[in-house]
Amino acid sequence: MxxxxxxxxxxxxxxxxxxxxxxxxxxxxxxxxxxxxxxxxxxxxxxxxxxxxxINDLHELDYVRLEGDELCVGALTRHRELLESELVGRLFPIFHDAERVIADPPVRNRGTIGGSLCQADPAEDLSAVCAAVRAVAVVLGGGGRRRVPMAEFYRGPYETDVGTGEMLVEIRVPVVPGGGSAYEKVERKTGDWAIAAAGAALAVVDGRIASPGIGLAAVGVSPVGYRRAEEALAGREPSAEVFAEAGRIAAEDCDPVTDTRGTAAYKRHLAGELTERALRRAAERAGRPVAAA
Amino acid sequence: MQVTINVNGEDRTAEVEARHLLVRFLRDDLGLTGTHWGCDTSNCGTCVVLLDGEPVKSCTVLAVMADGHRVRTVEGLEGADGLDPVQQGFIEQHGLQCGFCTPGMMLTARALLDRNPDPTDQEIREAISGQLCRCTGYLNIVRAVQWAARHPLEASAAPSAGSTS
Missing domain, CATH: 3.30.43.10 (Uridine Diphospho-n-acetylenolpyruvylglucosamine Reductase, domain 2)
Incomplete structure (x- = not known):
């Protein structure tokens, strides 16, 4: 026991x-x-x-709503509520992609977005999703309210920017017009942690990629920081070649380790392939489908 | 700490340590051993009970977190008029062999049918996807839930709600 x-x-x-x-x-x-x-x-x-x-009684932290051009999600929002939210699915289908493959229904009835992010497990899906959509964490403490971008919120495995005496209260996601997003995960069995997973978000403005974001789970110490791959996308016309190039760079920049879920080489291969697939699906959802290379 | 948890419609009060898990409270303190205890890591799902009507894994809920809430266990499935249709469905469709996963499976099925009285095969499989069964290959469990869907509570609440399939 x-x-x-x-x-x-x-x-x-x-x-x-x-x-x-x-x-x-x-x-x-x-x-x-x-x-x-x-x-x-x-x-x-x-x-x-x-x-x-x-904090389970703090229902004031349990909400999903649109405020101006930001989707606001209370830290106590359960996985199940994210999955069932029409607003979330419409604005950021990447959350629904991920939630469908996070654990299982009884676990999703309890687990929260705030808990997932604060756990800061490198294999955790919502951290990669929030990295891709450039979410901002709202942290509250004696010193007041801070807005922390995901790149700074995630400090390393099991470590976040939330300090002593502080708590994460909200996640805010900027809504980008003409945007699309998607999450691709490979797992050993239903509800398992990822062998590797990739989240991608982008918008297509005047025929060119704007606000690209990439987050990877289980292939390194951090889901954030794929800046080179993002830079390879920004300002380019969406195409199979551009997405393949971003995938190649993401695979280069990740740092997987061999474990019971697979070899480092296999995970690196997945990181590239899944990044490319997520980008293709995000583009499709942004109304700009790209033919396979 | 003193907790009062409404278990199967009855308020149950006990003095527990904060670290006491809900599954232990149900089994050890209340003697409700219908809730099974399996992997202890929220993987196997045999400890599933309904917390305020929703399936949760009771090995990963503290009893103090359930203080003031409603818990339903397999012992609370049977009504005054006989077995819950889900229980009857498991009998009719041979939904169990060893019976270890059965209490959790039946509670998940009850919660599913309460929200969705006519689930598809896929919806049933999704609902029970957090619970392991090593005997049935799941097929008969799905059939048992489908049987219960075809025999809703009202109909089976009639006297001698026996085998009617």
């Missing part, structure tokens, strides 16, 4: 209350929402917080 080590538990009654608890217990405190990343790690003693602050 796996049981976590002892800890104190507080159920937060408001965001302010949660922040006060986090402040008081400092580095010992962790936020718990769905718990499907944190509790397994606590069972294995890979995480051993002294205090859990349960």
């Amino acid at each position: 796996q049981v976590p080590a002892s800890f104190e538990y507080r159920r937060a009654s408001s965001v302010e209350d949660a922040l006060a608890q986090l402040e008081r217990f400092g580095e010992e405190a962790r936020v718990i929402a769905g718990g499907h990343s944190l509790l397994p790690m606590m069972k294995l003693r890979l995480a051993r917080p002294g205090l859990l602050v349960d």
Whole structure:
């Protein structure tokens, strides 16, 4: 039987209350929402917080809405709600692509977008998605509200920019006119972590690619930072050759390791191929289908 | 910490440690051993119960997190008028062999049918995709859920809701 080590538990009654608890217990405190990343790690003693602050009652953090030209998603929004949101599917189908292959329905009933991003697992899908769509994390703490782009939010495996006494409260995604997005994942079996996965987002403005974004899961320490591949896309006319080139660069820039899910060489191959496929599908959704090379 | 969880319609109060898992609370404290305990890593799904009507893996929920909420276990499936159609469906269609995954499968099926009374084959397979069965190859489980869909609660709530297929 796996049981976590002892800890104190507080159920937060408001965001302010949660922040006060986090402040008081400092580095010992962790936020718990769905718990499907944190509790397994606590069972294995890979995480051993002294205090859990349960934010499941904070319904004010559970929403999906459009504010101006940004899609706003509360940190407590469950995977299932993202998958069932018509607004999310219409503006950013990449979220639905990913959510369909994240774990399974009972896990998606509990797990949240905020928890997924804060876990910062290099193989986690929503981090790659948020990197591709250039999401901004809204972090709240005693020092006020900060907007942190994904490239800075993700600090490394299991490490984010969320500091002691702070919590992630919202994810904001800029809505780009004429945009399309897609996520491609290869997994060993239904609901598994990715062997490799790629997310891509782009817009086509006056026949040229604008705001390209790429995020990769499970092929390196970070889902973000594929700037060279993005630069190879910006300002070009969408074509099979351009997408193949971006895929080739992404494969070059990723850093997979051999493990039980596959060899580094296989994962690198997947990174390139899946980037290319995601770009093709994103272009199709942006209304600019590109014939296969 | 003291928790009060509404289990199968009845408020159950107990003193638990914060680290106590919901599956242990149900099995050890309440003696409701119909909820099975399997992988302990939220993979196998045999510990699925309904939390406020939705399937969750109770090995990855703290009992304190369920405080003040409703939990339904397999013991709460049978109504005053007899077996839930899902239970009857598993009998009719031979939806189980060893029975280890069965409680979780039946609760997921109940939640699915409550939201979607006429699911497709694919929707049923998707709904149970977080739960492992090593006996049936899933085919008979899908048939059992389809049987239950054809025999909705109202119809089977009649006296002696027995085999009517």
